[in-house]
Amino acid sequence: MRKPWARAVRGGLLSGLLVGAGAGATVENNLEAVLKLGPRVTGSEANEQARGYLEGELRALGYLTRRERFSYPRFDDLGSEVRVGARRLSGLALQGTPGGEVTAPVVRVPGVGTPGDFAGANVRGRIAVVARGQIPFAQKARSARAAGAAGLIVVNNEPGELRGTLGDPVALPVLGVTPEVGAALPEGQPVTLAVRVREGEVRGVNVVAFKSGVTQPELLFGGHLDSVAGAPGANDNLSGTLAVLELARRAANTPLAARSFFVLFDGEEDGLRGSRAFVKDNARLVGGLRAMFNFDMVGVNADPLAVGGDAGLVTLARRETPTLGTLGGSGGGSDHASFAQAGVPVLFFHRGLDVNYHRPTDTAADPRLIRETVDVALKTVDAVLSAAPAAR
CATH class of the missing domain: 3.40.630.10 (Zn peptidases)
Structure with missing residues (x-):
């Protein structure tokens, strides 16, 4: 010492x-x-x-x-985004998510993404949108996958980009976005979630x-x-x-x-x-x-x-x-x-x-x-x- x-x-x-x-x-x-x-x-x-x-x-x-x-x-995130019609809205893939692209309607999940929150929303085959906060990202992602979601978008609960990690991999494309991007996602309308990642x-x-x-x-x-x-x-x-x-x-x-x-x-x-x-x-x-x-x-x-x-x-x-x-x-x-x-x-x-x-x-x-x-x-x-x- x-x-x-x-x-x-x-x-x-x-x-x-x-x-x-x-x-x-x-x-x-x-x-x-x-x-x-x-x-x-x-x-x-x-x-x-x-x-x-x-x-x-x-x-x-x-x-x-x-x-x-x-x-x-x-x-590494190689340029992930959400496409709403002709608009391209950028986001950041959460570390541990697989890459993938899916087009499906948006469903906003109430609460913070607990299993009970997902049970009250019909997300099967759809892109779930949930707020950041209170529980780990991985728990939100596992609940979304268990409920049959095709993808998950986590909206930051404070200004700026959302950077984070799932910890353990979850077989579901997960994107973090700013509050502005989250507000621009149309409920019930199809969007394209494109998660582009590389590990090495x-x-x-x-x-x-x-x-x-x-x-x-x-x-x-x-x-x-x-x-x-x-x-x-x-x-x-x-x-x-x-x-x-x-x-x-x-x-x-x-x-x-x-x-x-x-x-x-x-x-x-x-x-x-x-x-x-x-x-x-x-x-x-x-x-x-x-x-x-x-x-x-x-x-x-x-x-x-x-x-x-x-x-x-x-x-x-x-x-x-x-x-x-x-x-x-x-x-x-x-x-x-x-x-x-x-x-x-x-x-x-x-x-x-x-x-x-x-x-x-x-x-x-x-x-x-x-x-x-x-x-x-x-x-x-x-x-x-x-x-x-x-x-x-």
């Missing part, structure tokens, strides 16, 4: 980093270059193109890079940047490069990725570079896959870290910049920057969680969930906010490295 950070006299170890140093493209240029590639879903061509571009930027700053590959099973292995790639000769870093700075399907991911999480790149740029010709790794994680949106793989494959390196700094969604001020994670690091960060907010609990489910589970003190930088989170409209991030986040992080880094190492 690690003890809280000890406070020591500071000597300006990293003085000058806040004003910027080194070569490389600006945050603005990098933001524009990567965004135009489109959504960076793990395993996609856009994801690989973005990785290649950013890897080139890191090398231009004088860093060596290596790629660490990993794979995992994934369920996806390959992810982490990019690790370091200076020649650095094999055991004290600090690791990370952010995830991937985004969700359909979302360009400007804030989630190109903003965090570019914060890591900006940190690498400012550190390039300072002692900090000789004490740090900079990592662009893949597969975060699929369950922290990249950071989990990194921790597993680099156990000795991870065990020697004094801290891991993670950056996720720092380009839009949905909320003021806040930090979460290790209590000692949070205290240290807020001592250096008193305006920082504090994230509740462990600070959220981003890549720092994989390191925290391995016993590494972590500090998570985040500005809240903006209205474009996981949507096609996630197309803008503010370079000023990204640079401001880096300023705050470097003040904390200076304090960490000026402090006595934690007991191990």
Whole structure:
């Protein structure tokens, strides 16, 4: 178990980093270059193109890079929809549903989809529509199938898309839709439910940047490069990725570079896959870290910049920057969680969930906010490295 950070006299170890140093493209240029590639879903061509571009930027700053590959099973929606006449209404297949296309009348099931709810509705051979809530998706789907439904549409009970999983597979096409799509489904009229899915292995790639000769870093700075399907991911999480790149740029010709790794994680949106793989494959390196700094969604001020994670690091960060907010609990489910589970003190930088989170409209991030986040992080880094190492 690690003890809280000890406070020591500071000597300006990293003085000058806040004003910027080194070569490389600006945050603005990098933001524009990567965004135009489109959504960076793990395993996609856009994801690989973005990785290649950013890897080139890191090398231009004088860093060596290596790629660490990993794979995992994934369920993909390939463009599921409901067709109402000539209208095409998009939805998302619930994980575990089979693909399939069926045309049948719509029946709205009262309640939330319990067996009793289905018993009171004639859904045999029809497409059942039920509200999200109260009971698991799988229970709704099993009840619909038992009642003879040809398909099931689950309508979100809050704004936005419905993403979810059945857990155990159910032999029935099941689609999640927004409240707007749910309201557009005509009771008693035929519609076509088209569920298009694929299951298989996806390959992810982490990019690790370091200076020649650095094999055991004290600090690791990370952010995830991937985004969700359909979302360009400007804030989630190109903003965090570019914060890591900006940190690498400012550190390039300072002692900090000789004490740090900079990592662009893949597969975060699929369950922290990249950071989990990194921790597993680099156990000795991870065990020697004094801290891991993670950056996720720092380009839009949905909320003021806040930090979460290790209590000692949070205290240290807020001592250096008193305006920082504090994230509740462990600070959220981003890549720092994989390191925290391995016993590494972590500090998570985040500005809240903006209205474009996981949507096609996630197309803008503010370079000023990204640079401001880096300023705050470097003040904390200076304090960490000026402090006595934690007991191990």
